[in-house]
Amino acid sequence: MKKLILLLLFAATFANAQTSEKDKINQTIDSWHKAAADVKFDAYFNLIAEDGIFIGTDATENWNKKEFKVWAKPFFDKGTTWNFTALERHIFFDKTGKIAWFDELLNTQMKICRGSGVLVKVGKEWKIQHYVLSMTVPNEEVDAATKIKAPIEDVLIAKLQKK
Numbered sequence: 001m002k003k004l005i006l007l008l009l010f011a012a013t014f015a016n017a018q019t020s021e022k023d024k025i026n027q028t029i030d031s032w033h034k035a036a037a038d039v040k041f042d043a044y045f046n047l048i049a050e051d052g053i054f055i056g057t058d059a060t061e062n063w064n065k066k067e068f069k070v071w072a073k074p075f076f077d078k079g080t081t082w083n084f085t086a087l088e089r090h091i092f093f094d095k096t097g098k099i100a101w102f103d104e105l106l107n108t109q110m111k112i113c114r115g116s117g118v119l120v121k122v123g124k125e126w127k128i129q130h131y132v133l134s135m136t137v138p139n140e141e142v143d144a145a146t147k148i149k150a151p152i153e154d155v156l157i158a159k160l161q162k163k
Contacts (some may be wrong), residue, residue: 021126022091025100025119028126030086033106037083041076045069049120049127057113057135059156084108084115100126105136112136 028047035044045065048054054068055061063071075081089104098121106113117131137145 021093021097021100025091025102025126026089028119028128029089029102029104029117032128033084033086036081039076039079039081041073044072044076047128048131049122049129052128053130055130055132057110057133059153082109084113087112097121110135 032044032047035047045068048065048068050065052065052068054063054065056063061071072081084106087105087107089102091100091102093100100119100121101117102119103114103116106115114134114136115131116134118129119126120129121127
C-alpha cells in the first residue's frame with residue numbers, strides 16, 4: 001500500500017510539474033505574440049533563442065534570428081506589426097523536460113493560421129528555438145489557392161530545383 005501511495009504522489013508531483021511548465025510555455029508564447037501586437041521589438045526578440053529560426057508563410061521566409069530581426073525591424077519602427085492570438089494550443093515535452101514542442105491555431109489578420117514550434121529551457125526560462133507560421137486553406141479551396149500562387153511559386157520551384 002505504501003508503494004502505491006508513493007507512486008501516486010510521484011505521479012501527481014510529475015503531473016503538477018508538467019502543468020506548471022505548460023503554464024510557463026503558454027505565458028512565453030502568449031507574451032511573444034503580445035509583444036508583436038504591442039510593437040515591442042526587444043521584448044519580442046528576447047523570447048527567441050539566440051540561434052532561433054523563424055519560418056514564415058512565404059516560401060522564401062526561412063530566417064535565423066538575426067535575419068528575422070532585420071526583416072521585422074521596419075514593421076516595428078512603423079508600428080505596423082501583427083496581432084496573433086491563440087485559439088487553441090497543444091504542448092508536448094521530451095523525456096528531459098527541457099525541450100517542448102507545440103502547435104497552435106491563431107486568429108490573425110490573415111484569418112486562421114497555424115503555428116508550430118520548439119522551445120528550449122534556458123536556465124529557468126523557455127525560449128523559442130524554432131517557429132513555423134502557416135496559412136490554413138480550407139480543403140475545398142485548395143485548387144483556387146493553388147491557381148493564385150502558381151505563377152509566383154512555379155518560378156521559385158524552378159530556381160530551387162537548379163540548386
